[in-house]
Amino acid sequence: MPISFIEHQGKKIIFCDFKEMKDKQQIFDQLDEMAETFKQSGGNLLVLTDVRGTKNDPEIVDKTKRLGKEVFSVYAKKRAIIGMDGLRKLILKGYNAITGNDLKPFSTIEEAKDYLIS
Template sequence: MGVQWIEIKGKKILYVDYRGVTKTEDSLKILREAIEIERASAGGLLLLQNYEGTHANEEFVAEIKRLGAEVSDKLAKNAVVGLSGIKKIFLSAYVRFSGEKVLRSFNTEAEAHDWLVL
């Protein structure tokens, strides 16, 4: 869990790992750490977020929307892994209706890596 830089095919990716996080305060801590890095970036960020085994609640969703809006212009690509069921449907609907161009959901990290480094 946590935030770290990884390198795939020579490209740096900010990896935000929420896997297994079930407490809201832990999720928010990881989110805020990632946002600080994104704020400090010059832009063109490649972002990979893994939500496998997590539970989101209203507080986390509200905070990710609020903070995410502040840094959305810094992202070149934003890949999400670990969503299933209704969460994946909601994200797909959001992407489709909002016209969001840099956000995609993937079943595996390997698929996300391939898209991020295209």
């Protein structure tokens, strides 16, 4: 289930699983589903996104930036991401600057969940 809700220490977290996605259209569809879920939530979301092994190209980055600014930053209280290493960390810095998001990178899902509920 790519977009789901999980619980960690009694708190609800939306989990956006992009792990190992390679098909650009599948990623676009998932981003759209994620945006719609955020809009229906009413806001103050704790969000965990897993992008380990996911395809990355300029069109995907552009769509993510647009939705980040228009939707994700509006409805999310805290956001964590795993799978951002090397060059992807630089892309994340730019994403945060452009969108006004404060998306924090982590090495493991457990570290990310602990951050979100803190």
